[in-house]
Amino acid sequence: MKKMLLLLFLPFVLFASNMQYELKIYATLLSNLFPNYHTIKVWSDNAKKSNMLSYLSNIKIVKDINNADILIVQRKKDLPKNKIIFATNYLILKHYKREAIGGFYWKKGRPNILFLRSNLFNHHIQLPSSFNDFIEDRL
Amino acid sequence: MLRKFLFLLLLVVGVLHAEDLKALLSGYKKESELSNITKRDAAGILELFTRDDLEKMQVHSLLDVLEAIPGIYLQRGSNNLTLLSTSSKVNLPLTYTRLYINDHDVTSSSFGSAFLIWGEMPVEYIDHIEVYKATSSMEFGNENGAVIIRLYTKKASRENGSKLKVGADDFGSLEGNFYTAQVLDNGISYFAFANGNNIKRTTYHNTYNNNTYDYNSNRESYNIYGDINYKSWRFELNVYKKNNDGFIGIGSHKTPNGGGLETNHTYLHITKTFQNDLKLQLSYDKSTYNRTYNDPNGIRVANAPLLNHYGINFDDDIFAVILEKKFKTTNNSLLLGAFYKNKGFESNGDYYDTNLSYRHTNDDSNALALSSVYAEDKYNINQNFQLIGSIKGDFFRYEKDVKSQNELLARGGFIYNYDKYKLKAFYTKGYVPLAFYQIYNPENMPYRANPQLDTIKTDIYTADLEYKSNQQTVSLEIAQMRAKDLLVYDRTTVNGWKNSSAKYLITVYQLDYTYRFDLNNKFSSSFIYGNNSDNMASASPFNILLKSFNKYKKFDFYNALNYKSSYTSIYGSYIKSGFEFTSALKYHYNKDLMLGLKGENIFHDASQEAYRGVAFTIPTVDQKFWLNVEYLF
Numbered sequence: 016m017k018k019m020l021l022l023l024f025l026p027f028v029l030f031a032s033n034m035q036y037e038l039k040i041y042a043t044l045l046s047n048l049f050p051n052y053h054t055i056k057v058w059s060d061n062a063k064k065s066n067m068l069s070y071l072s073n074i075k076i077v078k079d080i081n082n083a084d085i086l087i088v089q090r091k092k093d094l095p096k097n098k099i100i101f102a103t104n105y106l107i108l109k110h111y112k113r114e115a116i117g118g119f120y121w122k123k124g125r126p127n128i129l130f131l132r133s134n135l136f137n138h139h140i141q142l143p144s145s146f147n148d149f150i151e152d153r154l
Numbered sequence: 155m156l157r158k159f160l161f162l163l164l165l166v167v168g169v170l171h172a173e174d175l176k177a178l179l180s181g182y183k184k185e186s187e188l189s190n191i192t193k194r195d196a197a198g199i200l201e202l203f204t205r206d207d208l209e210k211m212q213v214h215s216l217l218d219v220l221e222a223i224p225g226i227y228l229q230r231g232s233n234n235l236t237l238l239s240t241s242s243k244v245n246l247p248l249t250y251t252r253l254y255i256n257d258h259d260v261t262s263s264s265f266g267s268a269f270l271i272w273g274e275m276p277v278e279y280i281d282h283i284e285v286y287k288a289t290s291s292m293e294f295g296n297e298n299g300a301v302i303i304r305l306y307t308k309k310a311s312r313e314n315g316s317k318l319k320v321g322a323d324d325f326g327s328l329e330g331n332f333y334t335a336q337v338l339d340n341g342i343s344y345f346a347f348a349n350g351n352n353i354k355r356t357t358y359h360n361t362y363n364n365n366t367y368d369y370n371s372n373r374e375s376y377n378i379y380g381d382i383n384y385k386s387w388r389f390e391l392n393v394y395k396k397n398n399d400g401f402i403g404i405g406s407h408k409t410p411n412g413g414g415l416e417t418n419h420t421y422l423h424i425t426k427t428f429q430n431d432l433k434l435q436l437s438y439d440k441s442t443y444n445r446t447y448n449d450p451n452g453i454r455v456a457n458a459p460l461l462n463h464y465g466i467n468f469d470d471d472i473f474a475v476i477l478e479k480k481f482k483t484t485n486n487s488l489l490l491g492a493f494y495k496n497k498g499f500e501s502n503g504d505y506y507d508t509n510l511s512y513r514h515t516n517d518d519s520n521a522l523a524l525s526s527v528y529a530e531d532k533y534n535i536n537q538n539f540q541l542i543g544s545i546k547g548d549f550f551r552y553e554k555d556v557k558s559q560n561e562l563l564a565r566g567g568f569i570y571n572y573d574k575y576k577l578k579a580f581y582t583k584g585y586v587p588l589a590f591y592q593i594y595n596p597e598n599m600p601y602r603a604n605p606q607l608d609t610i611k612t613d614i615y616t617a618d619l620e621y622k623s624n625q626q627t628v629s630l631e632i633a634q635m636r637a638k639d640l641l642v643y644d645r646t647t648v649n650g651w652k653n654s655s656a657k658y659l660i661t662v663y664q665l666d667y668t669y670r671f672d673l674n675n676k677f678s679s680s681f682i683y684g685n686n687s688d689n690m691a692s693a694s695p696f697n698i699l700l701k702s703f704n705k706y707k708k709f710d711f712y713n714a715l716n717y718k719s720s721y722t723s724i725y726g727s728y729i730k731s732g733f734e735f736t737s738a739l740k741y742h743y744n745k746d747l748m749l750g751l752k753g754e755n756i757f758h759d760a761s762q763e764a765y766r767g768v769a770f771t772i773p774t775v776d777q778k779f780w781l782n783v784e785y786l787f
Contacts, residue, residue, distance in 0.1 A: 031185075031190075032185040033182060033185035033186040033190070035185075036178055036181045036182035036185055036186075037182055039178050040175065040178045040179065040182060043174060043175055043178065044175075091339075104311075104337070105314045105337070106314075106337050106338075106339065110339075120314075121311060121312040121313075121314065122313070122314040122315050123313065123314070123315040123317070123745075123746065123786040123787075124205070124308065124312055124313055124315075124317075124786075125179075125183055125745075126179050126182050126183050126186070127179075128175060128179065146175075148176075149175065
């Protein structure tokens with residue numbers, strides 16, 4: 016119980032204000048992408064993101080990429096096929112536009128969240144209708 | 155503890171719906187502002203303009219920002235150049251205000267001030283602006299100044315796209331700019347910006363001997379900026395070219411006929427950051443400043459007979475290398491730095507009367523090797539108490555004629571935090587740098603210069619008490635400057651400028667109150683009072699600046715009221731109090747297309763300025779209405 020308390024409490028005192036928002040955004044995205052998962056297994060090549068997300072109680076950071084439910088990707092690399100990819104910058108979303116379900120990135124001087132309809136469909140992901148504003152047919 | 159836990163549990167689990175995402179994104183954007191990273195709490199009294207502020211204000215040029223700084227007054231010289239003054243005191247020495255674009259000091263060696271060239275620069279490529287008042291430049295590792303304005307350009311990694319902006323005002327002014335930025339596959343990122351404008355202003359008229367003469371102050375300018383980043387390298391190129399009308403000029407009867415300023419400044423700045431907190435910067439500046447005054451009724455300079463044409467050209471070449479290293483431990487942060495600048499200066503003058511019965515030309519050059527070493531230490535005694543100390547030595551060596559000078563700067567102070575309160579207090583021992591035009595002109599024509607001049611020495615004391623809660627900030631700031639070895643201009647001496655034994659004291663009090671309704675809505679108010687030891691106000695002693703930044707649905711609002719109290723100018727004219735009201739409305743048609751309407755000095759009641767020999771006073775800013783269109787793609 017103590018550990019759980021710590022896990023829930025720490026994100027909001029340890030992180031700078033912008034990271035608190037970022038954490039809440041990822042919590043919202045992941046909860047809606049995997050609504051029925053008790054624990055969501057996340058792999059990322061971004062150590063800061065992994066560290067940040069590890070403070071969320073329903074997230075488990077995994078080192079084995081094949082074990083992950085979702086890959087949060089910052090750089091280009093060979094990724095296993097059929098994994099759910101989520102990009103952390105515009106360049107990488109452009110690179111994986113045929114595979115990635117979406118991304119959270121800076122463009123035009125503002126942060127953006129975008130999901131690609133066809134890639135969501137390929138992964139049988141049905142987001143709530145309230146997400147429609149964030150879903151596009153193409154990048 | 156249990157209540158906190160339950161609250162946080164709700165916070166984590168409760169944020170599950172997309173409706174919240176837009177609000178979260180908005181909050182994330184606000185809290186990720188680059189100004190949160192660059193601002194330096196210990197550097198002085200800070201006035202910050204975030205990107206969101208600048209966008210709501212619909213700023214066109216740096217002038218729009220300079221007129222919205224509490225306690226700093228924007229003024230216009232009789233030759234149409236940007237000057238700054240503070241409460242109760244006429245113009246700050248040119249060399250005492252510094253302008254930086256990123257880490258580059260855009261200062262001309264001949265004038266010692268960037269504002270003469272860059273004061274009206276476009277700011278669409280600027281992300282945010284920090285104005286440090288009553289500071290010293292040690293922590294910026296550059297030349298000394300008491301007001302430091304730092305402009306930070308937009309970052310390619312945040313833009314990843316392009317923007318086009320066009321605007322027009324009711325005078326017929328036009329402005330257009332474009333920028334594009336990209337992060338490439340090969341790790342290179344770039345940002346490129348271009349701006350062109352043709353700004354028209356009110357023309358005033360003066361009648362002399364039944365002839366009417368125009369005071370024009372229009373300008374045309376072009377600005378190109380490029381920034382390339384690759385790994386730990388950064389290359390910046392900035393080119394700014396502007397033509398200004400001559401406004402009132404310097405004729406004996408203020409009857410100008412043409413004349414003006416043609417100037418351009420280009421710099422290249424290279425920054426290399428090494429892994430061990432070592433930073434190396436190299437830069438090269440080239441600027442040309444070509445000033446012409448024409449007056450059919452005579453211009454009186456030095457000992458020459460009455461002139462009708464006065465033309466002078468300054469060419470500056472500045473090469474700089476700056477090296478800095480930081481050493482950090484848990485409780486201590488030490489910065490060691492050094493720089494070397496070589497400032498070359500050339501001037502060519504041509505002065506004659508209409509009949510060419512008198513003509514004088516001159517051609518001079520000199521150079522300054524300025525080296526500097528500095529150190530700054532910040533030590534945390536505990537979590538709440540930080541001590542800050544810095545020391546700097548500046549060594550001036552001229553190529554010829556002008557005496558060498560060594561200057562010492564020192565600064566010490568503390569920051570103490572207690573719950574929602576913060577107390578900052580600093581003492582700075584410094585000096586006001588001299589500009590070439592004050593110390594070098596072998597013929598003393600058209601202006602006199604004294605190569606034996608000493609710098610003005612200053613002692614600045616500041617104290618700042620702040621209370622900050624989630625929604626409110628209240629602060630009281632007091633800054634006092636004592637100056638000695640003042641410069642006075644004595645017409646009876648050959649060299650004009652000399653040091654006087656007189657001392658000067660100026661004290662400025664500032665009370666600020668800010669209320670943040672939410673992330674997008676805030677109101678700020680500043681009340682400033684200044685007095686000086688001359689017991690006379692040569693600028694408004696009392697200033698109130700009220701600003702509100704708001705957002706409602708698809709609309710952004712900015713409203714500002716700048717009140718400056720009345721005073722009697724140094725030329726004896728009474729300057730009535732001014733109310734400058736500015737309002738801007740922006741409509742977001744969608745995320746990428748914005749339409750803006752901005753009114754400047756809407757009630758046409760802004761503070762005015764007096765000019766020697768001019769029978770009437772002239773407002774610093776015009777009553778203007780701008781229409782803007784912005785498109786992101």
